[in-house]
Amino acid sequence: MTNLIDGRVVAEKVYVDLRGQIAQLRAKGVTPGIAVVLVGDDPASRAYVRSKDKMSRELGLHSVKLELPASTSQEELLARVDELNRDPQVHGILVQSPPPKQIDEAAIVRALDPRKDVDGFHPLNVAKLAMGDASGFVPCTPLGVQRLLIETKIDIAGAHVVVLGRSMIVGKPVALLLMQKARGGDATVTVAHSRTKDLEKITRSADILIAAIGRAHFVKADHVRDGAVVIDVGINRVEDKSNPRGYRLVGDVAFDKVAPKCKAITPVPGGVGPMTIAMLMSNTVKAAQMFSST
Ligand code: NAP
Numbered sequence: 001m002t003n004l005i006d007g008r009v010v011a012e013k014v015y016v017d018l019r020g021q022i023a024q025l026r027a028k029g030v031t032p033g034i035a036v037v038l039v040g041d042d043p044a045s046r047a048y049v050r051s052k053d054k055m056s057r058e059l060g061l062h063s064v065k066l067e068l069p070a071s072t073s074q075e076e077l078l079a080r081v082d083e084l085n086r087d088p089q090v091h092g093i094l095v096q097s098p099p100p101k102q103i104d105e106a107a108i109v110r111a112l113d114p115r116k117d118v119d120g121f122h123p124l125n126v127a128k129l130a131m132g133d134a135s136g137f138v139p140c141t142p143l144g145v146q147r148l149l150i151e152t153k154i155d156i157a158g159a160h161v162v163v164l165g166r167s168m169i170v171g172k173p174v175a176l177l178l179m180q181k182a183r184g185g186d187a188t189v190t191v192a193h194s195r196t197k198d199l200e201k202i203t204r205s206a207d208i209l210i211a212a213i214g215r216a217h218f219v220k221a222d223h224v225r226d227g228a229v230v231i232d233v234g235i236n237r238v239e240d241k242s243n244p245r246g247y248r249l250v251g252d253v254a255f256d257k258v259a260p261k262c263k264a265i266t267p268v269p270g271g272v273g274p275m276t277i278a279m280l281m282s283n284t285v286k287a288a289q290m291f292s293s294t
Pocket of ligand 1: 165166167168170171192193194212214215235272276
């Protein structure tokens with residue numbers, strides 16, 4: 001029988017752990033602080049920033065929400081990042097992606113204090129992930145995928161994991177994380193992308209298939225072997241006139257056809273999505289712990 005992996009339930013468990021850690025920090029006079037910077041008015045980005053700010057407040061974190069106009073220059077944004085780097089009340093900084101065209105996103109990421117880079121995109125943190133150095137920050141979505149697998153007691157060690165997608169946000173870091181010689185790692189990982197040949201043959205060999213390509217319902221029943229675990233990272237808008245918003249969100253996996261074949265599968269929404277925010281909160285608490293111990 002298919003086991004539905006409920007990201008909301010696992011995220012709630014993460015929050016229980018975090019509340020304990022936050023209480024311990026507060027007892028030492030430290031309130032973990034996070035700053036989320038939004039440049040421009042992209043509606044999806046605005047919604048993400050709102051939910052991150054809401055969760056931070058619910059956990060009792062010090063939360064700074066910086067909304068800057070779409071016309072903000074590179075220099076202005078760098079100056080704000082510099083202020084946040086130097087603000088002792090802020091332990092984690094996130095600049096919401098994608099920024100407007102005039103902003104060089106890579107330069108902004110490099111300007112972050114890597115000790116506050118709770119998104120895990122600074123080159124130093126990317127290097128630490130590749131090297132298996134646990135003092136770095138791992139991007140939130142890959143970390144959430146790993147935590148979902150661990151909490152649902154899916155065997156990662158020795159499993160063949162196929163990752164569909166090779167972005168720096170999801171595909172590459174999730175591959176590095178699951179192949180690490182560490183708890184929650186030790187998988188044999190294959191990374192597939194748009195130039196991969198015989199894709200179905202490869203995905204069908206997966207014990208765990210992670211779909212992160214950004215194409216609605218791309219993964220069909222033929223891509224998946226019986227008894228596989230499927231993690232659907234995709235968030236895609238498809239037109240839906242019956243929905244008041246005119247669209248609904250679906251994953252990269254054709255859930256209805258694929259789910260009956262699976263040992264376990266994540267839904268969209270309610271799978272990986274809630275874990276991404278939970279891991280952002282977790283990375284912020286980790287940053288505060290690291291600052292308070294130095
Ligand atoms: P991305 O940067 O666009 O990368 C997509 C990857 O998929 C690329 O590596 C691309 O290959 C590959 N790809 C595209 N079409 C393919 C095909 N037909 N066959 C095989 N591979 C194909 O996307 P992303 O930022 O990683 O995001 C992926 C999805 O995850 C999106 O739906 C996004 O909204 C979602 N997402 C969700 C969360 C969450 O919290 N749940 C967080 C982040 C992202 P090439 O490299 O060859 O172009």
